[in-house]
Amino acid sequence: MTIEAVIFDIGNVLIEWQPERYYDRVLGEERRRQMFAEVDLHGMNDLVDQGHHFTDTIYDWAEKYPDWRDEIRAWHDSWIELATPEIPHSVRLLRALRNKGVPVFALTNFGVQNFDYACTVYPFLTEFDRAYVSGRMQMVKPHAPIYAAVEADCGLAPAALLFADDRVENIEAAQTRGWQVHHFTGPQGWAARLVAEGLLTEGEAA
Template sequence: MARRPEAIVFDIGNVLIEWNPERVFDEIMGSRAAREELFATVDLHGMNDRIDRGAPFRETVHAEAARHPRFRAQIEQWHTRWLDMASPAIEGSWRILRTLRSQGVPVFALSNFGIQTFALAEGVYPILNEFDRRYLSGQMKVIKPDPRIYEMVEQDCGLSGAQLFFTDDRADNIAAADARGWQTHRFTNPEALAGALRARGFPL
């Protein structure tokens, strides 16, 4: 059995809430092919990384739209339809989080999230207010998988990597946590996450 960690750290996007801009932009553009052309022409995920580092949400989206007049109206919908991209909730993960908290287990968030976009999400998803500690890239001015963000978590909570269990859907984010000695689980579904936590001594 793996060592029981002192705290559980959740990513948010695609762990607690689905994050799927491509699905929404297939609708906006009218087809997958048109969406793929847009995403190949305009680095929308790079734009979102800037927001996650703390850049202002609306201003960043509209500035990117102005640089690409052919797609201006469509790019601006990254702002107007953001909540559609960040949905629905992954209910099984919510149950795991709340079960852990009911057992007195400290539960943290570590997520690439802009300041204004997180405020939007908070208004829709009450679970985002239930963490014992929240580490959000927009406030920290650094995004995963930069090693610095993991170091900042350790320094703030006073726990070493080996005392932290982290789940995230992205392989690069997991690899960066592994490199600091964190216990990790690459998220695919709530059932697999529950199994990984049971293996570490949590009665889920």
């Protein structure tokens, strides 16, 4: 079926999301490993992605672990340093598709407040035709309701959607609904897929 819209995940597709790298830099790898073993930081972040308030969630979490209070608060206070840098080739692909008139959506596990903040740092996040942000929707990948909500909102057949995500469980969930999918492991492979689908020329995808 002809692809009628291309859907980008954001973390590790358009922007690198590597919290461990940030903490390795500021704490050292050994202390970072200790912190991540004692504190469920990704569980905390999952609450933000589900729509819980960014500041309140992280600061409340920090109070549960007084030995790590400042380090946990850094997840909020230095958040943009965890979500950096942008992936320039992926941004070019986003813009090339839009220049060709291909509708481009975002489907991302992202909190409300930190997504709004990210848009001020990365203006390309405001360029999607539709942005499906888990915190706003209060549902997350890879659970079926978020994919169903995308289908209902955009009105396109599942097979007309091409979705790129770095997490296998997220694309598998989409694939079971009939979406066309791409496991993102780098922008070169994603560019090649867009060319293979006839959405971009090699020059446009460079």
